[in-house]
Amino acid sequence: MSGKLYGVGLGPGDPSLMTLRAVEVIAEAQVIACHSARHGRSIARSIAAKHLRADHIEEALVYPVTTETTDHPGGYKGAMEDFYTEAAARLATHLEAGRTVAVLAEGDPFFYGSYMHMHKRLADRFDTEVIPGVTSVSAASARLGTPLVEGEEVLTILPGTLPEEELTARLAATDTAVIMKLGRTFPKVRAALDSSGKLGRTRYVERATMSGERLAELADVDPQTVPYFSVAVLPSQVDAPTPERERGEVLVVGTGPAGPLWLTPQTRGALADADDLVGYTTYLDRVPVRPGQQRHGSDNRVEAERAEFALQLAQRGRQVAVVSGGDPGVFAMATAVLEAAAEKEYADVAVRVLPGVTAANAAAALAGAPLGHDYATLSLSDRLKPWEVIAERLRAAAAADLVLALYNPGSRSRTWQVGKARELLLEYRAPDTPVVIARDVGGPDERVRIVRLAELDPDVVDMRTILLVGSSQTQTVRRADGEEIVWTPRRYPEA
Structure with a gap:
């Protein structure tokens, strides 16, 4: 009958932090195995020393290399692989002879521990038990x-x-x-x-x-x-005091098109470290609530006021994150903050812009690669510029055969712009030009469809929608699963 293999966690170093179960297993074991460097001193053995007996069979598993170089043909990885294989074979000999084997491990055996290499090689062949230990963490x-x-x-x-x-x-x-x-x-x-x-x-x-x-x-x-x-x-920052600063900083943070999955590590960290969050309430709701952090939500139509408020907070020594959807530099809050920061009274306030995934890039990825070649980004909203300017830019981009990413295509009070844009584009584009209609990208109501330009229905477009209009080179194909994808080749026929 085969013996039993134990991986014994000894805790972080103080022998009094060994568990009762660890002591019991060492007492039951016939073979004690310990890893060490070539100097032969084993930290694991020193922790358990007073529980070892003269009749214990000890197996010293000595690493052939630790931080030094090796002439093994497989390099460090090859040397260690051979070592683990040989060490497991030595332990298997004891187990096959019916002996109980305890492999001692500092901390916990499965937490960055050497024991796991024995476990992976032996647990499928022998009865095995792992004794957890207090970790160094x-x-x-x-x-x-x-x-x-x-x-x-x-x-x-x-x-x-x-x-x-x-x-x-x-x-x-x-x-x-x-x-x-x-x-x-x-x-x-x-x-x-x-x-x-x-x-x-x-x-x-x-x-x-x-x-x-x-x-x-x-x-x-x-x-x-x-x-x-x-x-x-x-450590935990729940009760950490707010750092005292003579001057704070304003970070304009792009959250991407939806929730936490779209945050970059940089923006996630900036949001977590901020003393104050300032932004449109809908965007603030995407950010987890943190103890001690102040949230200042407002309507979407007060960008200038929001920017000045953030700068004033920073003047009082606060670390302020202005929360913006998508990328803050694309039809969003970065412009408003930088415009306000250009005023003399805020000239000494530090401002940084942290990028985010844009709605255009997110929608394009869901549809395939419609932005694979040159493209232009325009807003169809005529609240901040006349429609005549929008129409002129649409004509120029269409004449240049650019793919178009159209932001802010429509709302409850703006219902005619999409129809006008479609009529204008049909002067330059074929009726079967693919158009990506992407709504609520990344959100619970996400829907992405590909239609033809002549069939673009203004009634299905609202402020949560972005339109990607193909160029003369944009292609579509229906895959075996029935899904239609769209892409724009990177090479023009004349190239």
Whole structure:
């Protein structure tokens, strides 16, 4: 009869944080396996040392390489793969002989642990049980005495070995975080925290619950002193005080065409970090409510007033996010904010524009690739410019054979512009020119249809609709599943 394999989580380092079950399993086991570097000192073994007996058979699983180079023909990955295969074979020999094997693991066996490599190679052949342990994440938070995550906050666990840009993006998009595997990665992790605006709030924990434990502000830590067994902790911000600033900042944030799926990491982080959110109420409703954050909603027709209000808040030292649908620079709030910021009284207020996915790009992706070649973007609304100007620009774009993205095509009080635009475009385009009618893109009532220009019905168009009108080169095809897609080739016939 085969023996049983145990993956035993020992907790973060203090032997008193081992679970009762971990102690029981070690007592029952006949074989104790521990990983170590080539120096032979095993942290896992040191944690469990007082529970080991002279009659335990010990298997030292010594890594052939850790941070140094290797001459293995498969490189680091190949060397480690061979090691795991050989180590699993050694353990399998004991299991086949009917012996109970306990593989000791710092923290939790399935949390960045070496045990999992044994588990993947042996669990399908032998009876297996994993004993969870207290992770270094929980230990670090406890030693800091600071809540790690609360309420609706999102916790992100990151390995410091990720590329710096990836770390920056993920840190920008999360509420709280723990970054593992520091050591030589520390300078890169520090830079990512700085770039994402999180450095000043991040704590450093070294060897939590172990001898030599160190707690510090991460910004104050000397990179030359950081060992592998250390973590960066960005704790809960629910009760964090608002930073004192002489001057705040206004960020004009594009949320994309709909809800959270359309946010970029940059805009998600900006919305989370803001002291105040200012915007059209419909757009503010897309942003999660956060404790301590002030929300200032208003009607869609008061853009100038909204912009000035945001700038005034920033003058009082507030970090302000002006929330805009789609991309803030495309028929949206960026222009209003920058126009107001150009006034002398706001000249010293910092303003940044953070891009978002436009309605045109979102609609185009759902339909295929109608914007694959040159295109023009126009608004059909005559509230801010005369219809004569709109008609002149439509004619020019149509004569140039550009694909057209038509924003604000109609509303309850503007019902004739789509019909007029269709008549004008038919002077330049064939009646069967494909037109994408995209409504409520990304929303619960999303609907995307492809019709022909001559069949475009103004009655199906409203302010939640965008129209993409093809050029003479735009193609459509019906796929095997019955779906029609549209695209504009990147090459003209004469090219």
